[in-house]
Amino acid sequence: MxxxxxxxxxxxxxxxxxxxxxxxxxxxxxxxxxxxxxxxxxxxxxxxxGIIRRFGASIGHRDIGIVANAMCIWNVPDEHVEEIGNIMASFAEVTHCYERPRRPGWDYNLFTMVHSYTRADCEIVADRISQVTGIKDYRLLFSEREFKKTGVRL
Missing domain, CATH: 1.10.10 (Arc Repressor Mutant, subunit A)
Structure with missing residues (x-):
């Protein structure tokens, strides 16, 4: 165009x-x-x-002290993914919630992203989500390094 x-x-x-x-x-x-x-x-x-698709805001979360980022991976019964996913996505601390296919040797099919000030805070959020949903099989994968995110540039 x-x-x-x-x-x-x-x-x-x-x-x-x-x-x-x-x-x-x-x-x-x-x-x-x-x-x-x-x-x-x-x-x-x-x-x-259609030259500009959207205007969006993004906050440099590390710049404001939010340095703990956890991808919470959940083993959710397939027949309950929609219901459980909606519950998990409703938590204010969850910024992303995705269903992904299971892979051989990988039982996890639901992924939520949680950002907070400390790893302990992320663990508390994951525990609350676990208590509310009844999903006990989960892990937290913490970010070690952030790579710059950019959109399309001229």
Missing amino acids: KVDEIEEAIIRFTQNGIPLTTSPFKDLAESLGLSEEEIVERIKGMQEK
Whole structure:
């Protein structure tokens, strides 16, 4: 899909994060000789055309002290995955909840991601989930290192 110069400038400006201010598009608008309202309208138009699929926010959780990240892996009876998965996903501490196929030698089929300030906090959350769901066969796999996550860039 072809973009014009203004659309390209908007993409380049937004792809690395939008300033956390009351007027995040002001500098960009001024540099392009446009108003902030025109920038916002262009962004809406780019979304309608499918040039921009979504705007999302992500918090640098390590930057705010959330350094314990646990992938909780669960052995859930297949016939109860939907029900148990919905319960697990309802916990505020769970940011992701996925069903995955079992593999030879790997009994775990439901995965939840929990972020917290300490490993002990993650263990407490997993224990609460276990108590509520009755699923006792689980493990916590803690992140050792974070690799930078980025979206598509121009």
